[in-house]
Amino acid sequence: MDVILKDDVANIGHKNDVVRVKNGYGRNYLLPKGLAILATPSAMKVHEENMRQRAHKEEKIKNNALEMATKMEGLTLTVGAKTSTTGKIFGSVNTIQIAEALEKAGYSVERKHISIKEDQVKEIGSYVATVKLHREVKVEVNFDVVAE
Template identity: 55%
Template sequence: MEIILLQDVERLGSKDDVVSVKDGYGRNFLIPQKKAIVATESAKKILAENIRQRAHKEAKLKEEATKLAEQIVAKKISIGAKTSTSGKIFGSVNTIQLAEALSKKGFEIDRKQISIPEDSIKEVGTHKAVIKLHKEVKIEIEFEVVAE
């Protein structure tokens, strides 16, 4: 029996895969649990159209992320922090402060998309961070931590 998977099934396949399974497994387990549908000709056509449309949307999102990445790299980002006389920061600078600094520049980026290679930044100076705008678009930006 040929079926189209509606979600990932361990040791069988990923979502939208067309796979062959034994009749009982498909009819008694996968289809009743809404993990698959029978792969009729019309279902295969619908699947092909959905995959085509999803690919088009994905290409558009990737293009937008690439444009945004070019704009972010062009900006200079600085974060103010309270420091001691020796240049050590009280507390630390993390992704939340970096996301706020980016929003002040006009870029709405979620802090979960930002990763700082060091655990936490505790000194004034220039540091690097990686921003994941899309699953295929990652950029590395430099930002400066300055004393307030």
């Protein structure tokens, strides 16, 4: 079954992609939840026209993301956390604290677009987070966890 995605779907595709999925997945999950529409000939014509109109806007958004990525290249954030005497953090540092640190540095990024390579940051030290600014633009940001 061919469908046109109306939203990003993990492990399937991005918004406005035409993808082939199994019939049951399309009928029982994607279509009822409003994540996709059937790729009928008339829907494909409308989709192609919309894609032509969006191409210019998408290029502008991508250029803005690339510009922001070049500014963020050498950025090193400092995240404070309460620690024990041995250097262990009470709790862990997650994407919320990194998003707040980016906000203080002048970059507005949603926390769902930030991923940390390590499973959990539970000790003082230097780490790397990946910030997804656009589906084709990703930048790695270094951050240091320090004791408060």
